[in-house]
Amino acid sequence: MTTAPSDPEAARPNQLVVVANRLPIEYADDSTGATWRRAPGGLVSALEPALAGRPATWIGWSGRASAESEPPLPEEIDGLGIVGVPLTDGQIEQFYEGFSNGALWPLYHDAVVTPSYHRPEYMAYREVNALFAAKAAELAPVGSTVWVHDYQLQLVPKMLRDARPDLRIGFFLHIPFPPVELFAQLPWRRQILEGLLGADLVGFQTHDGALNFLAATRRLMALDPGGDRVNVPDEDGYRSVRVGAFPIGIDATSFDAMARNTAIQARAEEIRAEMGGFRLLFLGVDRLDYTKGIDVRLRAFSEGLAEGLLDPSDVTMLQVAVPSRENVDDYQHIRDDIELLVGRINGDLGRVGDPAIHYLHQSVTREELVAMYLAADVLLVTPLRDGMNLVAKEYVASRVQESGAVVLSEFTGAAQQLTDAFIVNPYDIEGLKRTLAAVAASPPEELSRRMVALRTNVFEDDVDRWVRTFLATLEGHVP
């Protein structure tokens, strides 16, 4: 069925419609009263350069259950049109916490915890995807471009194409796409593949992700992908869908500028002083998620201390874990596991006023985050699997003195690009421990050589390039 846009005369092919699970705004109830404001960071900052200069609308969920009484959503923020997709408590539980984060998230991250597949949750996923698709079909001007984001909305491209074949539809997956042997577990694998193939361009963080997807279309749908295209049968014969890797970057210049701010530099000094006398500060910064390998690095660090590979008077560690998905069982378990581990390590290896591991379970401001990046000598990024990992890139962009080191899991998308990091296998605690000791013993010139190379990469492949390349490929400016 084809639905016309509400104002079909308003053909504005230059218009960009972004469809993402979350709107780029947050609800704040502070001294100035209850209000909506722009959420800091995130996808909206990433897309900002692309949105400037062309009319754009963002369709997403506010992050609050629709039953809550609160001020209505703003119609626009900084020139960006805002359109909410209200969700009920039941939909949030089944579509978001259930299918998205209990089935798809673990499955797409190598099933590091066991995915749970529940039919009512998939039904809710389909129902909510239909709500997003209907909103985009209603609002997108004739011939315009719609960019759909991430694993929560994989059915939207096909639903939208069925309703509005005039649109140019792009999809980008921010998390890994798993090997077909794993993906094949999913009872609704065919629906997901058909959903994604509704797009003109399907983008992944890495070549491996793109290849896994193409292999799934071959194995599970008997299609015959060739190169970076797969032909999908439709009523006119077939439609060609382009598939590719578009590794996401960060706004490196803004991290660099913050790191040159004297107040933030002073705060970095203060953090080091508050943590006591040591030569090297190891830092971890993550959403508290079982994919991030937080426990792995805590174990390697503490074993390194206990075995004398690392000198306790020389090194210390700060782990910041931002609360995440706290209604999902596996996230409650990982929090308990990590906090038990931190307690044990500090009990065994700490001294009064001098814990081996400083641990914060909280979100920090961007300024404080950059101060931490500036204060830390070694960043530990040890996910068991991660689509990209922006923290690694943010740390590099903040190291304006060209010092410091990144220990980086080979199972992150970032490892494909940040090849001058110390690349580790997070499943190999012995190897990780030895790498920590090697980094601690590395001459500053060697670390600086690596950091210069890392910075070149992060500044060249920044978010602006990501957006421009994706949209140019989708809109046909790139052959």
Ligand code: ADQ
């Ligand atoms: P995430 O899994 O959320 O993103 P990541 O890429 O590291 O992981 O981004 C996390 C963001 O949160 C960073 O911008 C970081 O600064 C911020 N952050 C982390 N801890 C914080 C804290 N304590 N306080 C405040 N801010 C904090 C998903 C995929 C990734 C992919 C991104 C983007 O899982 O693989 O890189 O999307 O595509």
